[in-house]
Amino acid sequence: MPPRVTLNVDLGELADEPEALYALATVANVACGGHAGDEASMLRACALAAAHGCVLAAHPGYPDRAGFGRRSLPLDELDLPALRASIAAQCRALAAAARGLGLEIATLKPHGALYHDDAREPARAAAVLDGAEDALPARPLSLVVPDDAAALAELARLRGHRIVREGFADRAYAADGSLLPRGAPGALLSAPAEAAAQALALARSGRFDTLCVHGDGPHAVAIAEAVRAALLAEDALIRAPKAR
DSSP, X not given: OOOOBEEEXXXXXXXXXXXXXXHHOSEEEEEOSSSSOOHHHHHHHHHHHHHHTOEEEEEOOOSOTTTTTOSOOOTTTSOHXXXXXXHHHHHHHHHHHHHTTTOOOOEEOOOHHHHHHHHHOHHHHHHHHHHHHHHOOOSSOEEEEETXXXXXXXXXXXXXXXXXXXXXXXXXXXXXXXXXXXXXXTOBOOOHHHHHHHHHHHHHHTOOSEEEXXXXXXTHHHHHHHHHHHHHHTTOBOOOSSOO
């Protein structure tokens, strides 16, 4: 049997977000008020995830709406106690929205710059994990991390949490296996066939447990459709059993 992965989509970020993305995802990473999202969008996202059988994941980011959470915040702008408090508040808000539908949040995927910063900086990793543990009672948590997320992965394992290694279907990789910076030419894959081919290559590598499609791009639905179809055709997609 080929290696199998889940398909996660970053959601709850746009006012005109297509419902179709929830039908295509197996895991919905829901923005919870840091880089994007509010109570109304979280309630909508949780309801759609439940309706389409997606696993719910908290997707907290730096509290930086102007930069959409894609700018690293230095510690003199957001210190570690403030980061911990922000992550806890974001996760708590999403957990409350999910609780109203009888759902639990047991998966965490940091967003944007925070996703990369806490992967390599132990102090930020501890602040993020502390905040999530403050707000999310489920144990163990599943932590979605880059393949090279030494700091966060090591800390999470020490605390008994699960590690979910993530690859990106719609982002280009450099020859050394790292993601190309968003501003680099060709960094964003917008052709559905190209994203589907990359998704299959990433799944076949055996390095990843889940693959991501970003929900805020103009071609997100077409890309997610192509990626899901390619993974299903090769029996490489793990379907989520139910919303959680």
